[in-house]
Amino acid sequence: MSPRYMPGFGNDFETESLPGALPQGRNSPQRPAYGLYAEQLSGSPFTAPRGTNERSWLYRIRPSVKHTGRFSRIDMPFWKSAPCLDDHSLALGQLRWDPVPAPDGPTNFLAGIRTMTTAGDAIGQVGMAAHAYVFNQDMVDDYFFNADGEMLIVPQDGTIRIFTEMGVIDVEPQEIALLPRGMMAKVSIVEPGRDGFARGYICENYGAKFTLPDRGPIGANCLANPRDFKTPVAAYEDKETPCRVTVKWCGQFHVTEIGHSPLDVVAWHGNYTPYKYDLRTFSPVGAILFDHPDPSIFTVLTAPTEEAGTANVDFVIFPPRWMVAENTFRPPWYHRNIMSEFMGLITGQYDAKEKGFVPGGMSLHNMMLAHGPDAPGFDKASNAELKPVKLENTMAFMFETRFPQQLTRYAAELETLQDDYMDCWNGLERRFDGTPEGRSS
Numbered sequence: 001m002s003p004r005y006m007p008g009f010g011n012d013f014e015t016e017s018l019p020g021a022l023p024q025g026r027n028s029p030q031r032p033a034y035g036l037y038a039e040q041l042s043g044s045p046f047t048a049p050r051g052t053n054e055r056s057w058l059y060r061i062r063p064s065v066k067h068t069g070r071f072s073r074i075d076m077p078f079w080k081s082a083p084c085l086d087d088h089s090l091a092l093g094q095l096r097w098d099p100v101p102a103p104d105g106p107t108n109f110l111a112g113i114r115t116m117t118t119a120g121d122a123i124g125q126v127g128m129a130a131h132a133y134v135f136n137q138d139m140v141d142d143y144f145f146n147a148d149g150e151m152l153i154v155p156q157d158g159t160i161r162i163f164t165e166m167g168v169i170d171v172e173p174q175e176i177a178l179l180p181r182g183m184m185a186k187v188s189i190v191e192p193g194r195d196g197f198a199r200g201y202i203c204e205n206y207g208a209k210f211t212l213p214d215r216g217p218i219g220a221n222c223l224a225n226p227r228d229f230k231t232p233v234a235a236y237e238d239k240e241t242p243c244r245v246t247v248k249w250c251g252q253f254h255v256t257e258i259g260h261s262p263l264d265v266v267a268w269h270g271n272y273t274p275y276k277y278d279l280r281t282f283s284p285v286g287a288i289l290f291d292h293p294d295p296s297i298f299t300v301l302t303a304p305t306e307e308a309g310t311a312n313v314d315f316v317i318f319p320p321r322w323m324v325a326e327n328t329f330r331p332p333w334y335h336r337n338i339m340s341e342f343m344g345l346i347t348g349q350y351d352a353k354e355k356g357f358v359p360g361g362m363s364l365h366n367m368m369l370a371h372g373p374d375a376p377g378f379d380k381a382s383n384a385e386l387k388p389v390k391l392e393n394t395m396a397f398m399f400e401t402r403f404p405q406q407l408t409r410y411a412a413e414l415e416t417l418q419d420d421y422m423d424c425w426n427g428l429e430r431r432f433d434g435t436p437e438g439r440s441s
Contacts, residue, residue, distance in 0.1 A: 003170050124206075
């Protein structure tokens with residue numbers, strides 16, 4: 001059965017799997033219906049202002065204190081947290097990778113996470129990590145929650161199912177899902193990708209939660225509209241079998257054994273929820289005469305900091321759109337940026353790169369390192385007939401942060417690292433002509 005959803009971003013929802021399971025007019029009755037336990041999950045301090053206060057009330061078969069036992073430390077060598085200053089020999093530079101390799105054997109979602117970069121400090125709750133994932137095995141009796149940050153999951157190949165405490169989310173390529181900090185879940189494959197496994201990207205956001213960006217002069221509409229975000233209705237597992245729960249906490253991993261499923265929430269209400277969003281519903285805006293504004297107009301979600309306009313993380317996409325600007329170089333311009341940019345390609349071709357950047361691939365343009373169109377892309381855009389052109393069958397994205405992104409050893413030594421990436425700018429020759437004739441060239 002396909003999951004069901006409720007529309008809206010940041011709404012106060014209510015939902016129940018059994019009739020009458022959700023108390024009305026109160027949160028904590030003496031005896032909840034069906035013998036359930038009432039429990040609050042807080043995503044913000046109790047005293048946070050109303051506009052940023054997040055909490056949900058859960059009515060579950062067992063309270064969460066029964067969903068963990070004694071913990072044991074475990075090692076997950078490919079999942080790193082900031083600060084992570086791995087020892088490797090790769091020098092600073094603009095970097096690009098082909099997709100991460102397929103798993104060698106049965107690999108579930110947790111074991112398939114590969115950290116590429118980290119930034120900030122997970123314990124200080126600032127910054128982020130950029131991961132790739134690739135897995136081929138469902139989590140059946142395995143569950144996890146991440147106390148270090150929320151997880152923005154971006155599938156690239158294969159449809160996955162995220163069964164959370166608060167309901168089930170199916171998410172396919174060109175959709176995203178957000179798993180809040182501390183939310184219990186397991187992940188399985190609904191439809192494998194072309195090569196029999198699921199592949200994608202994750203932004204682990206240690207800081208303030210993702211929210212919708214202010215539109216400013218754009219006004220009330222366009223970009224990501226709140227009604228297109230979907231939160232799952234209540235669903236639960238009533239399973240009495242041996243299960244494992246893995247917890248990520250302050251960059252370390254711990255596991256505990258229990259005798260039942262922790263996904264036992266029969267009803268809930270509140271505004272601290274997982275959700276999904278279809279990137280194809282993003283309504284882009286742009287130049288309709290000349291020049292083009294900076295990439296912030298493509299921001300889907302932003303995780304703010306105390307410094308206005310300076311994000312802990314921005315999630316930016318480059319979707320299909322019309323290009324109509326007159327007398328304008330239409331691809332992204334050459335630039336250096338105080339923000340650091342980790343980019344991935346979900347499908348198609350990115351308009352600033354003619355070759356080498358493939359779906360499932362990644363690039364890193366760190367703080368103040370110059371980047372921009374490759375030489376073939378520059379030549380094509382400089383000589384194109386400036387008629388209206390629609391970019392189609394494309395979807396790229398960017399995790400952009402105010403912090404420099406530190407490369408992990410895994411990323412530095414990954415076999416798919418493109419040693420020749422810098423060569424893409426070799427064809428940008430000197431074109432300067434200081435004569436009067438050169439003025440009009």
